Amino acid sequence: MRFSTRVTAFIAAAAPFFANAAPFGAEQKANEIIPGKYIVQLKAEANVAEVAAHHDRVRIIYARNLARRGEGGASGAPVEREYGFGEFKAYAATFDDATAEELKGLPEVLSVEPDFIMRTTAFVTQASPPWGLASISSRTVGATSYVYDDCAGKGTFSYVIDTGIRITHNEFEGRAIWGFNAVSGSPNTDNQGHGTHVAGTIGGKTYGVAKKTTIIAVKALTGDTGSASDVFAAFDWTVNDVVSKGRTNTGVINMSLGASASAIWDAAIAAAWKKGVLVVAAAGNDDSLASEMSPGRAPEVICVGNIRINNQRLSGPGGSNYGAAVDIFAAGTNILSADSASDSATKMLNGSSMASPHVAGLVSYLRGLEGPMSAAAVKARVYALGTPNVVTDAKGSVNLLAYNGNK
Structure with missing residues (x-):
């Protein structure tokens, strides 16, 4: 009817x-970026063990970069949230710009973008x-x-x-x-x-x-x-x-x-x-x-x-x-x-x-x-x-x- x-x-x-x-993304306006927050995309083929190893590596890199600046080691894991469905694997994390730049060179990482306002x-x-x-x-x-x-x-x-x-x-x-x-x-x-x-x-x-x-x-x-x-x-x-x-x-x-x-x-x-x-x-x-x-x-x-x-x-x-x-x-x-x-x-x-x-x-x-x-x-x-x-x-x-x- x-x-x-x-x-x-x-x-x-x-x-x-x-x-x-x-x-949002690689072309964000500077005033919309959330300082110290990032979204990291991993390669689709990364398995559970490789993702866990990557998170450990992130923690080590972040702690080392803080120590170099005399800010002491990082407390806790910088990874805050994980996302995953189908071929998409990513996470949200808190770390410094130096860590973000270093992560871009890791073989298991596809992309690193600042977290920011939507x-x-x-x-x-x-x-x-x-x-x-x-x-x-x-x-x-x-x-x-x-x-x-x-x-x-x-x-x-x-x-x-x-x-x-x-x-x-x-x-x-x-x-x-x-x-x-x-x-x-x-x-x-x-x-x-x-x-x-x-x-x-x-x-x-x-x-x-x-x-x-x-x-x-x-x-x-x-x-x-x-x-x-x-x-x-x-x-x-x-x-x-x-x-x-x-x-x-x-x-x-x-x-x-x-x-x-x-x-x-x-x-x-x-x-x-x-x-x-x-x-x-x-x-x-x-x-x-x-x-x-x-x-x-x-x-x-x-x-x-x-x-x-x-x-x-x-x-x-x-x-x-x-x-x-x-x-x-x-x-x-x-x-x-x-x-x-x-x-x-x-x-x-x-x-x-x-x-x-x-x-x-x-x-x-x-x-x-x-x-x-x-x-x-x-x-x-x-x-x-x-x-x-x-x-x-x-x-x-x-x-x-x-x-x-x-x-």
């Missing part, structure tokens, strides 16, 4: 929010009607109805790596559950609102594309920012959860966050893809090349750009990133969805953070409608259904607008 929900006007209370995605990719704008659902169910500009099949993503799992989710919100009808919290000392809730808003667009009863999907909260950020090491921990848990529970054909990961280009993020996304896990990510809000942003730039990701209600790419301050790395566009300007202030609160946000969950929701919707599909199959289906050549000022991006295929 198809449903048609009339889009009506709402006014949301605006809260402070930040537009730009922060740097940000959400949304910002507050003025109140306006929530038109995103109408856009994704129509090929006509200015449509005011959301038409969808009542399967609505039933039997699917939508993972939201973000600021957490207010899982008790009325929009989720008990379908939102807590998965993992990567932020030490932070409560299992969303004190910022971004993650709840994103989840509402994916699967809220009113604002969601896939109104019956199960939503899993994975907390990686506090406020609008978080460390790369925390985001990696969240991603590591999520990929392993999808794979271990047999959800590769029914689960999708949304990442409405980003930072500068990172080879380690590229490797992590590629390894997840090889395990059958699909990631949908925001293109970023710098009005610049999306190829300079991670994780969205990875070829395995569905990278989503932001359009206005007239199908024009949002440009200027806070404008959507563009270029060949952008795979598809969706509504991301003036989007109303759930907020974490209360179980009935709503908020209007703007940014590629809001475009990405429209497409993540579409992935879950299509799997509910057409049956479980592999990451490659559902990705191809999203592209095949998209409306071509209707986005103005696409600026070298793939000119495709997300569409749910209803007739």
Whole structure:
């Protein structure tokens, strides 16, 4: 059965929010780097014993470098977190620059990058009607109805790596559950609102594309920012959860966050893809090349750009990133969805953070409608259904607008 929900006007209370995605990776801005913190990627073929030996070597190198400077030996192991799924093996650690440089020369090491801040990719704008659902169910500009099949993503799992989710919100009808919290000392809730808003667009009863999907909260950020090491921990848990529970054909990961280009993020996304896990990510809000942003730039990701209600790419301050790395566009300007202030609160946000969950929701919707599909199959289906050549000022991006295929 198809449903048609009339889009009506709402006014949301605006809260402070930040537009730009922060740097992450080999090209980070100096003021975003977390001093003394690093992410180290090891070669895929390293076995358990070799990884343990490497960690011992790191401890020795770090202690020696401190002693050379007269700072005394290091206390404890510098390795703080380990990540591993498929061919991806990495860890987060605390040590000095000299140790980082020395590690780059070890044969078992593929890459060493500073740990640094990652940000959400949304910002507050003025109140306006929530038109995103109408856009994704129509090929006509200015449509005011959301038409969808009542399967609505039933039997699917939508993972939201973000600021957490207010899982008790009325929009989720008990379908939102807590998965993992990567932020030490932070409560299992969303004190910022971004993650709840994103989840509402994916699967809220009113604002969601896939109104019956199960939503899993994975907390990686506090406020609008978080460390790369925390985001990696969240991603590591999520990929392993999808794979271990047999959800590769029914689960999708949304990442409405980003930072500068990172080879380690590229490797992590590629390894997840090889395990059958699909990631949908925001293109970023710098009005610049999306190829300079991670994780969205990875070829395995569905990278989503932001359009206005007239199908024009949002440009200027806070404008959507563009270029060949952008795979598809969706509504991301003036989007109303759930907020974490209360179980009935709503908020209007703007940014590629809001475009990405429209497409993540579409992935879950299509799997509910057409049956479980592999990451490659559902990705191809999203592209095949998209409306071509209707986005103005696409600026070298793939000119495709997300569409749910209803007739």
